Amino acid sequence: MKGFRLRIADCGVLAVAMIAGTSTAQNAVRPAQRAPAQSAILIRNATIVPVTGPRIPNGTLVIRGDRIEALGPNVTAPADARVIDGTGLFVYPGMIDGGTQLGLTEIGSVPGGEDTQEVGDFNPHNVALTAVNPHSELIPVTRVNGVTTAITSAEGGLISGQAGLIDLMGWTPAEMAVRRQAAMVVSYPSLGGGGFGGGGGGFGGQQRSESERREELDRRTRSLRSYFADAKAYSDMKGRVATAGGVRKANQAMEAMAPIVRGEIPVIFDVTTADQIRGVLALADTFGIKVVLRGAREAWRLADTLAMRKIPVIVGPLTSVPGADDPYDMTYANPGVLARAGVKIAFQTSDAANSRNLPYNAALAVAYGLDADAALRALTINAAEIFGVADRYGSLAPGKVANVMVTTGDPMDVRSVVRHLFIRGQPVPLDDRHTRLYEQFRARPRAQ
Amino acid sequence: MTTQGHGRGAKGQGERRAVQMLRLLTLVTASIASIVSVAGGQQQRVATRDTARVLSYPIPPAGRLVAITNATIMTASNGTIPKGTIVIRDGKIAAVGANVAIPAGAQVIDGNGKFVIPGIVDAHSHSAAEAINEGTQSITAQVRMEDVLRQDALGLYRELAGGVTTLNILHGSANTIGGQNATVKVRWGLPADSLLFQGAPPGIKFALGENVRQTNRTILPGQERRYPRTRMGVEELLRDAFTRAQEYRREWQEYERGRKTVKRGQAAAVPPKRDLQLDALVEVLEGKRLVHCHSYRADEILMMLQVAKDFGFRVASFQHVLEGYKVADEIAAAGSGASTFADNWAYKLEAFDAIPHNAALMAERGVRVSINSDSDERARRLYQEAAKAMHYGGVSEEEALRMITLHPAWQLGVDKRVGSIEVGKDADLAIFNGHPFAPASRVEMTLIDGRVFFDRATAPTLEYLMELIRQKQGPRQVTEVVP
Numbered sequence: 030m031k032g033f034r035l036r037i038a039d040c041g042v043l044a045v046a047m048i049a050g051t052s053t054a055q056n057a058v059r060p061a062q063r064a065p066a067q068s069a070i071l072i073r074n075a076t077i078v079p080v081t082g083p084r085i086p087n088g089t090l091v092i093r094g095d096r097i098e099a100l101g102p103n104v105t106a107p108a109d110a111r112v113i114d115g116t117g118l119f120v121y122p123g124m125i126d127g128g129t130q131l132g133l134t135e136i137g138s139v140p141g142g143e144d145t146q147e148v149g150d151f152n153p154h155n156v157a158l159t160a161v162n163p164h165s166e167l168i169p170v171t172r173v174n175g176v177t178t179a180i181t182s183a184e185g186g187l188i189s190g191q192a193g194l195i196d197l198m199g200w201t202p203a204e205m206a207v208r209r210q211a212a213m214v215v216s217y218p219s220l221g222g223g224g225f226g227g228g229g230g231g232f233g234g235q236q237r238s239e240s241e242r243r244e245e246l247d248r249r250t251r252s253l254r255s256y257f258a259d260a261k262a263y264s265d266m267k268g269r270v271a272t273a274g275g276v277r278k279a280n281q282a283m284e285a286m287a288p289i290v291r292g293e294i295p296v297i298f299d300v301t302t303a304d305q306i307r308g309v310l311a312l313a314d315t316f317g318i319k320v321v322l323r324g325a326r327e328a329w330r331l332a333d334t335l336a337m338r339k340i341p342v343i344v345g346p347l348t349s350v351p352g353a354d355d356p357y358d359m360t361y362a363n364p365g366v367l368a369r370a371g372v373k374i375a376f377q378t379s380d381a382a383n384s385r386n387l388p389y390n391a392a393l394a395v396a397y398g399l400d401a402d403a404a405l406r407a408l409t410i411n412a413a414e415i416f417g418v419a420d421r422y423g424s425l426a427p428g429k430v431a432n433v434m435v436t437t438g439d440p441m442d443v444r445s446v447v448r449h450l451f452i453r454g455q456p457v458p459l460d461d462r463h464t465r466l467y468e469q470f471r472a473r474p475r476a477q
Numbered sequence: 478m479t480t481q482g483h484g485r486g487a488k489g490q491g492e493r494r495a496v497q498m499l500r501l502l503t504l505v506t507a508s509i510a511s512i513v514s515v516a517g518g519q520q521q522r523v524a525t526r527d528t529a530r531v532l533s534y535p536i537p538p539a540g541r542l543v544a545i546t547n548a549t550i551m552t553a554s555n556g557t558i559p560k561g562t563i564v565i566r567d568g569k570i571a572a573v574g575a576n577v578a579i580p581a582g583a584q585v586i587d588g589n590g591k592f593v594i595p596g597i598v599d600a601h602s603h604s605a606a607e608a609i610n611e612g613t614q615s616i617t618a619q620v621r622m623e624d625v626l627r628q629d630a631l632g633l634y635r636e637l638a639g640g641v642t643t644l645n646i647l648h649g650s651a652n653t654i655g656g657q658n659a660t661v662k663v664r665w666g667l668p669a670d671s672l673l674f675q676g677a678p679p680g681i682k683f684a685l686g687e688n689v690r691q692t693n694r695t696i697l698p699g700q701e702r703r704y705p706r707t708r709m710g711v712e713e714l715l716r717d718a719f720t721r722a723q724e725y726r727r728e729w730q731e732y733e734r735g736r737k738t739v740k741r742g743q744a745a746a747v748p749p750k751r752d753l754q755l756d757a758l759v760e761v762l763e764g765k766r767l768v769h770c771h772s773y774r775a776d777e778i779l780m781m782l783q784v785a786k787d788f789g790f791r792v793a794s795f796q797h798v799l800e801g802y803k804v805a806d807e808i809a810a811a812g813s814g815a816s817t818f819a820d821n822w823a824y825k826l827e828a829f830d831a832i833p834h835n836a837a838l839m840a841e842r843g844v845r846v847s848i849n850s851d852s853d854e855r856a857r858r859l860y861q862e863a864a865k866a867m868h869y870g871g872v873s874e875e876e877a878l879r880m881i882t883l884h885p886a887w888q889l890g891v892d893k894r895v896g897s898i899e900v901g902k903d904a905d906l907a908i909f910n911g912h913p914f915a916p917a918s919r920v921e922m923t924l925i926d927g928r929v930f931f932d933r934a935t936a937p938t939l940e941y942l943m944e945l946i947r948q949k950q951g952p953r954q955v956t957e958v959v960p
Contacts, residue, residue, distance in 0.1 A: 136823055136824070136825060136826055136828075137823060137824040137825060138687075138692075138693045138824065138826065139825075139826055167823065348854055348855070348858075349854060350632075350635065350853055350854050350857070353631060355939075356937050356938050356939040356941070357634065357635045357638045357936065357937065357938070358638070358938050358939055359939045361919075362938065362939040362940065363939070366939070366943070381823075382821075382822055382823035382824065383820060383821070383822075385820075389861060389916075391916075392861070392916035392917070393858065393861070395916055396916065396917050396918055396919040397919060398940070401916075401917065439916060442914075442915060442916045443861055443864035443865055443868050444864055444867050444868060444914055445868075446868060462832075463822075463832040463833060463834065463869075464834075466802075466832045466834075467802070467832055467869075467870070470838065471841075473803075473806075475806055476804070476806035476807055476810070
């Protein structure tokens with residue numbers, strides 16, 4: 030139910046696209062993203078699920094500018110509000126995907142669009158936001174399913190680069206950024222060749238003997254440790270030189286590592302096995318790193334440890350098969366074990382084209398033992414807390430950024446659909462490459 | 478879930494599960510060792526004698542007389558029965574309905590609070606196959622999937638745990654004509670021969686587009702590109718192959734005619750040379766072998782339809798068929814089925830116009846659509862994939878269910894046997910703890926021919942593994958505490 034003004038604006042863009050003679054030329058960012066209008070939007074008669082507070086049946090939520098102004102059972106409607114009737118609908122905060130390559134990839138097999146993997150093992154100075162394409166066709170496809178915010182980063186090597194936390198709307202990468210430098214991404218070395226998705230081993234590794242692979246693992250682990258040691262030394266030395274009034278030649282990579290070894294920016298460790306997690310814990314002990322584990326399908330083995338040490342885990346993708354020697358339901362059941370032990374969990378898809386399936390990852394976890402409310406927190410507030418933006422993101426509360434979805438039901442239920450979507454208070458048209466093609470060919474005259 | 482009537486005590490179940498877990502652990506250790514890499518990155522598993530031995534564990538006996546009671550039964554053909562009973566006799570559905578008496582002596586499965594659906598049929602699988610592509614030539618109609626099936630493939634067990642009971646095991650898409658399929662029932666753990674779906678019509682895998690052209694393949698120095706490199710070349714190969722098949726058939730027909738009319742004292746004609754490749758294609762021409770054609774773009778789908786029309790055969794199913802929604806009328810008019818992904822897209826150029834509304838739009842235009850996995854992972858949760866046809870394009874609940882049961886069964890030519898819960902059909906069933914499309918639902922039990930092949934109550938789950946560790950090593954070791 031778009032506003033009149035919005036529809037006019039949409040037509041304008043469509044017209045321009047038609048003149049340009051291509052359906053793909055449409056900007057992924059639509060005119061809805063004009064400078065925030067200050068008039069209010071009011072959603073009433075809906076079941077409001079704030080996540081951080083009790084459900085409000087028959088509630089009202091007011092958005093003004095880019096923020097949530099008010100919500101509750103009895104909210105006075107502002108005189109200037111555009112009203113959305115939420116009868117039979119549900120209001121949730123937008124969901125946050127804890128791991129994607131959104132904006133860094135377009136078509137998997139076409140190298141020209143791929144900025145997901147840099148050459149070399151150590152690229153801490155590479156900032157994902159530099160290469161995020163705000164006009165990727167994948168971005169609207171993702172957000173129309175209620176995923177409004179995502180971690181995006183390169184992958185591979187040992188230190189893959191810096192992940193950005195982005196809202197899935199904006200004319201420029203800077204506009205999309207919630208946190209330009211949300212976390213450093215480390216692909217923790219693994220033995221490799223240990224079966225399907227055995228943690229980055231790849232098939233090349235399988236032809237080598239176990240002892241060769243162990244040697245390689247040791248070498249890479251030492252290499253990673255010594256890199257952190259260098260970074261620590263660089264950071265310390267820089268401080269001392271500065272105190273003495275001197276200047277030291279800057280090293281881009283080491284500069285990028287400094288806030289990491291000072292524990293100011295978290296490090297996402299992509300891991301699979303319990304062995305890898307133990308390695309990460311040892312690294313964290315030595316260098317005082319703020320650790321976030323990601324993937325971590327064997328984290329259940331260390332659930333109590335992770336709870337005690339308050340190490341959060343971004344689980345997923347659950348749409349992966351467990352290792353060959355794992356119980357059949359391990360990827361599905363792992364999140365529930367972690368949450369029950371008191372570990373803070375969030376979800377990732379580790380995808381771009383199908384980041385939209387984030388809530389269905391959570392559904393699989395619920396089917397295999399994760400509490401449904403805990404799953405909803407994992408999709409929203411927990412992710413916001415992990416990346417230090419819970420004051421602005423992750424739940425419906427006055428003063429928070431208005432990333433809001435209005436749905437026909439539980440977002441984890443595949444049968445539910447999003448009816449209205451707001452990112453930073455702006456109504457987002459629920460169309461994308463897919464709905465456009467759908468409408469186009471639905472209108473095809475019957476073939477003879 | 479537990480079953481009553483066979484008197485298996487709790488202890489017996491626990492032991493059985495422990496045996497299963499140990500067996501699973503041993504088995505998979507063996508299979509890790511046997512995974513080797515081959516050129517082109519395709520995985521291949523090599524059988525070892527060890528795995529065969531480990532597998533000799535008892536499969537539950539065939540349910541001669543079984544009753545599933547008080548369950549919500551989603552038949553896929555005749556709506557949903559809110560509180561019904563299914564009676565299974567000798568592996569077949571003997572009765573289904575709201576007022577069905579439980580026969581004396583039946584093994585009773587209490588379906589209270591549970592949902593029963595037909596066993597899921599996956600029309601595109603590579604599970605259990607030790608080899609996928611004979612990629613040296615582009616026409617390899619002579620090679621057969623049934624020669625390389627492994628009954629102990631882990632994927633099979635995990636698919637059972639996702640309610641899947643029938644698979645169309647296909648070659649890969651390296652070749653224009655890849656080879657002969659194997660339609661199987663997921664009788665995991667029984668000897669490999671038991672996998673084959675007896676009575677299922679034979680099929681063959683065709684493929685079009687990027688994979689056949691080897692578009693995304695790195696050609697090593699000194700290596701020559703394989704023909705074809707264009708979609709035109711793919712068409713030419715098909716026409717050439719079927720022209721050869723027509724001529725081969727004519728030679729045989731002439732020979733047979735001559736043999737019948739040979740007079741006493743005359744020398745018999747020499748039979749034509751047997752050609753295993755063309756034998757399979759002649760079966761296609763005669764409508765005895767179903768064509769399952771991997772395809773993406775609308776143009777190549779139309780090309781395939783034209784080739785099929787010119788040579789007088791029907792394409793049983795277009796596989797993937799990601800742009801099928803663009804030519805749905807043409808597919809429907811040809812009487813072909815369409816077996817697609819729920820929402821997979823953008824992984825290559827020919828998948829960039831893929832839309833998740835594909836299934837719904839094709840169905841709206843009269844195509845019989847199935848949702849397939851093409852993956853051991855997606856196959857575990859095809860029920861979730863089917864629900865996406867409701868999410869995108871709004872198909873009905875029953876139509877979404879048919880997309881993973883009755884429609885794929887029809888595409889494989891086995892819809893008289895499986896795909897819906899009807900009297901006389903095979904008792905292939907999946908029992909969920911809730912509505913199969915609801916987020917908190919999972920498969921509790923899977924039956925094939927009335928026999929329980931998966932039961933979560935006795936399955937090696939993570940929870941059970943944790944309990945084993947707790948008992949053997951103490952509670953601290955379960956979720957180990959590292960200070």
